[in-house]
Amino acid sequence: MATTQRVMDGDTPTWTVVDQQFSVVESVESYLEFGRQSGFSPNTIKAYARGLAQWWTYLEQHAKRWDAVSIRDFGNFLAAVRTNEFDPTIRSLVAEPVVSESTVQLRLRAVMSFYRYQAGCGHHVAPFLYDQVRGRNTRYLSFLEHVARRGPRRRAAVRVRQPRREIPVLAPHAIVKLLDAEATYVQTLGEWRGDLRYRLLWSLLAETGMRLGEALALQHQDWGIGRSSTATIYVADRRHPHGLAAKSGCRRVHVGSRLDRLYADYVWWLCDRGGDAAIVNWDEGYIFCNTMREPLYGALRPEAVYSHLRSVKRRLPELPPGMTPHWFRHTHATALLLAGTPLHVVSRRLGHQSIQTTINTYGHVTEDAELEALANWREVVAGWTEGNHDDPR
Known part of the structure; x- marks a missing residue:
C-alpha cells in the first residue's frame, strides 16, 4: 500500500x-x-x-x-x-x-x-x-x-456534507480555575508561583482568540507594549522551526492592559531563570519557549502544550474532558458576538479570510440570541402599552 x-x-x-x-x-x-x-x-x-x-x-x-x-x-x-x-x-x-x-x-x-x-x-x-x-x-x-x-x-460536484456540530465554549469559572492552577501571584512575596508561561498562553488565547499555532509562533519583537497607547500583538507570517504558520497571513491584534502587564511579568520571570543571559537575540526569541528541557529557550512544540493540558485536565474536574486549546478561540468569538460586536469586526480579529467563514461557524450564536429575544417579546411589548388608555385590551 x-x-x-x-x-x-x-x-x-x-x-x-x-x-x-x-x-x-x-x-x-x-x-x-x-x-x-x-x-x-x-x-x-x-x-x-x-x-x-x-x-x-x-x-x-x-x-x-x-x-x-x-x-x-x-x-x-x-x-x-x-x-x-x-x-x-x-x-x-x-x-x-x-x-x-x-x-x-x-x-x-x-x-x-x-x-x-x-x-x-x-x-x-x-x-x-x-x-x-x-x-x-x-x-x-x-x-x-x-x-x-x-x-x-x-x-465542486463531489462534496462531503458535514452535519452541523455544536461549537464548544468554556465557562468563565473554568478559565479562572485553569489560570490559577498554572500560576498565582503571592502578594507577600511579590512574585509569581507556578508556570507563568502557561498562564500567559491561556490568557492570550482567551483574550485574543488566536490559534495555538499563531500564539506559539510569536516572538518578543511581535509584542508591542502599550506605553501611551493600546498594546498590540503582530501575527507575522514567517518560517517556524516546527512548521507552524499564520494560517490567515499577517494581522495586528489589540490586547488589554492586564494581559500586557502579565507579559511584562513573564519577561522578568524568564530573566529570573537565566533567560537574559542565555537568549542571544531577544527580539527573535520565541515568547513561549522551553524552560525545563532541551533545547533550552527554544520554541515550544504544540505537542508539549497538548500533553501539558491533558495532565492539567486530570487534576481539574472543572475542565471538560474533550477540551483543546482551540476552545479558547470559540469562547472568545462567542463572547464577542453575545456582546453585540459586529460580525466583520469579529471576523477580522479572528483572522478569517472571509466573513462567510465567521457566519458559518458562529451563526448559531446570533440565532440563539434572536430566539431568546423572541421568547421575551411579550414582556418587551408590555412595556410599550403600559399606561396607554387607548389600548383596546
Whole structure:
C-alpha cells in the first residue's frame, strides 16, 4: 500500500508519497512541490500527502491509473475512508463509519486539489472527470459576498456534507480555575508561583482568540507594549522551526492592559531563570519557549502544550474532558458576538479570510440570541402599552 514518507527540505520537514514498490509517486510529488513553492504550510503538505497516499492505495488495490477513474471511484474511495479500510490491523465484518466526516472531507479535498493541479498542467484527463474536479459555475452568492476579496467561485460536484456540530465554549469559572492552577501571584512575596508561561498562553488565547499555532509562533519583537497607547500583538507570517504558520497571513491584534502587564511579568520571570543571559537575540526569541528541557529557550512544540493540558485536565474536574486549546478561540468569538460586536469586526480579529467563514461557524450564536429575544417579546411589548388608555385590551 502507498504510504507517506517524511523527508527534510533544508531545515524544514516535509512529506512525500511512495507506492507499494517504495518508489516516489512522481505525479503526486510534482503537485506537493507546487504546494511547497506556493506557500502551503508543512502541516497542509502532511495532510494532503496522507490523503493522496490513501487515494493511491485505493488505485493500487483496484488496478487503476490516476488519470482513468470515474465518478464511482470517488464514491468508493469516500466509503473506504469513512470505514477506515486503509488500516489493515482491524477489519469489521459489517462496515461502519469510524472516521469523522471532517476527516473524510480533508481526504477528498487533497484528491480534488491534486486533480485540479493536474488539469491545470494540461494532463490528459477524461472530460467528465475534469468537470467533476474543476467544478461548475454557480449563481449562488452567499450573504455579504460583496465584501469578500475573491473572484467567482466554482462549486465542486463531489462534496462531503458535514452535519452541523455544536461549537464548544468554556465557562468563565473554568478559565479562572485553569489560570490559577498554572500560576498565582503571592502578594507577600511579590512574585509569581507556578508556570507563568502557561498562564500567559491561556490568557492570550482567551483574550485574543488566536490559534495555538499563531500564539506559539510569536516572538518578543511581535509584542508591542502599550506605553501611551493600546498594546498590540503582530501575527507575522514567517518560517517556524516546527512548521507552524499564520494560517490567515499577517494581522495586528489589540490586547488589554492586564494581559500586557502579565507579559511584562513573564519577561522578568524568564530573566529570573537565566533567560537574559542565555537568549542571544531577544527580539527573535520565541515568547513561549522551553524552560525545563532541551533545547533550552527554544520554541515550544504544540505537542508539549497538548500533553501539558491533558495532565492539567486530570487534576481539574472543572475542565471538560474533550477540551483543546482551540476552545479558547470559540469562547472568545462567542463572547464577542453575545456582546453585540459586529460580525466583520469579529471576523477580522479572528483572522478569517472571509466573513462567510465567521457566519458559518458562529451563526448559531446570533440565532440563539434572536430566539431568546423572541421568547421575551411579550414582556418587551408590555412595556410599550403600559399606561396607554387607548389600548383596546
